[in-house]
Amino acid sequence: MIRFLLCSALLLGGCDALADRATDRARDAGAAAVARAFDSTGADPARPNLQGRGRAIDGDTVSMDFRLSGVDAYERKQMCARDNACWPCGKIAQDFAAKALRDRPATIELVGGATYGRPVAIVTVDGEDLGEMMIRAGLAVPAPRYLKSDPARARRYEDAARTARRERRGAYAGDWIEPASWRRGQRLECET
Numbered sequence: 001m002i003r004f005l006l007c008s009a010l011l012l013g014g015c016d017a018l019a020d021r022a023t024d025r026a027r028d029a030g031a032a033a034v035a036r037a038f039d040s041t042g043a044d045p046a047r048p049n050l051q052g053r054g055r056a057i058d059g060d061t062v063s064m065d066f067r068l069s070g071v072d073a074y075e076r077k078q079m080c081a082r083d084n085a086c087w088p089c090g091k092i093a094q095d096f097a098a099k100a101l102r103d104r105p106a107t108i109e110l111v112g113g114a115t116y117g118r119p120v121a122i123v124t125v126d127g128e129d130l131g132e133m134m135i136r137a138g139l140a141v142p143a144p145r146y147l148k149s150d151p152a153r154a155r156r157y158e159d160a161a162r163t164a165r166r167e168r169r170g171a172y173a174g175d176w177i178e179p180a181s182w183r184r185g186q187r188l189e190c191e192t
Contacts, residue, residue, distance in 0.1 A: 052119045066121040069111045070147035070157055071131035072179045073097070073140035074171065079191045082174030086190035089171050093139035100125050100133060111150075120146075122153075129156070136160040138170020141178060 054064045074080065078090035109122045123130040134140035135157055142157035165172045177186050 052114060053117050065118045066108060066110075066123065067115045067118045068131040068134075068140075069120045069122050070143050070150070070153060071134060071140045072143045073134055074176070074179050075182055078177070078179065078182050079188060080171040080174060080176040081188050081190050084190075086188065087174075089139065089176065092170075093134060096134060096137055096139050097130065100130055106130075129153075132156055132160050136164055136169070138164040138168075138172045 052064050052066070054062050057063050073093045074090040076090045076094050078088075079086040080089035081087070104126050107124045109124070111120050111122060113120045125133070131140065132153075135142055142154070142161050144154040144158065147154035147157070164170060175188060177188060
């Protein structure tokens with residue numbers, strides 16, 4: 001292809017030698033670019049590797065968990081209180097995320113790092129930020145300390161939390177414990 005283009009463009013006699021040198025230079029440049037594209041492990045950056053905990057769904061389907069960047073959702077077994085009774089805010093948060101992901105296209109953008117052995121990512125569903133959706137529903141809280149490099153997202157998450165508080169959505173309709181405190185063992189009275 002390169003030989004054809006050079007010869008056609010130049011319309012010179014003796015084009016074979018010129019084209020051969022150009023082909024060699026292009027091949028060498030291409031090989032160098034491919035060599036630079038691969039890191040020391042031989043991974044192709046156009047096909048990035050993920051490292052995290054995986055699990056088998058069935059014999060030919062695997063799944064990997066991702067932590068949402070800048071979001072701390074209520075834990076699956078965590079309870080919140082409303083009207084002097086506990087309700088399973090953690091399970092409802094899990095169900096909310098599952099329903100949002102069901103039958104809708106999702107994009108996972110890795111942002112680097114890992115927490116709890118899981119890669120950290122921003123997940124969008126049909127173009128909507130899943131973390132922001134969960135915060136706005138009152139089923140997660142913003143974790144802005146993890147969004148220092150993304151101040152616009154941090155502001156959106158804080159705005160979503162203010163909306164959830166103002167409209168008493170999800171956990172904001174009653175009492176709750178920060179998910180991080182709950183993981184350290186703190187419990188609501190109705191949970192004990």
